[in-house]
Amino acid sequence: MRALDLLEHHPMVSTTTDARAAVRLMVEQELPALVVRGDARRPYLVLPAHLVMSFIVPEYAKDNPALARVVDEKTADTIARALEGRTVGDLLPHRDHLTAVARVDHDDTLLEVAAVMAGSRSSLVVVGQGDEIIGVITARRLLGVLFPATDTVAPDAPAPGEEP
Secondary structure: OEHHHHOEOOOEEEOOOEHHHHHHHHHHOOOOEEEEEOOOOOEEEEEEHHHHHHHHOOHHHHHOHHHHHHOOHHHHHHHHHHHOOOEHHHHOOOHHHOEOOOEEEOOOEHHHHHHHHHHHOOOEEEEEEOOEEEEEEEHHHHHHHHOOHHHOOOOOOOOOOOOO
């Protein structure tokens, strides 16, 4: 099996995309991250969902998660307002917290794709054919192929070869 066989449609956003619209896109399409394109319409970085969370969670709650408990539900429900009037570019933290877009070729093997994901510490890679980006492969898709549903083991069940 090759990278081409695992392609997924994954929309790209720009730094000028409305932040709330981008987050809704993540939710509706169950995306692990946003692929942010540069000026040349080429992907240039990955913005993972956990970094979006970092933008909307108040600093005091990140510094001490126990303080989040003292905020009432009505106030907590307003955290999404942190995105009002913001763009994806506003969500981008320091460059060292972002992942450059990892790229694989359309004819790379599953192991090559997995190696690039692991090496880049990214939950997705873009797939290229020549100079063109033809899709994305997510870690979820790759793991689903490597560990098909027929191989599932109940969490309490012993692993193969273990004593019950």
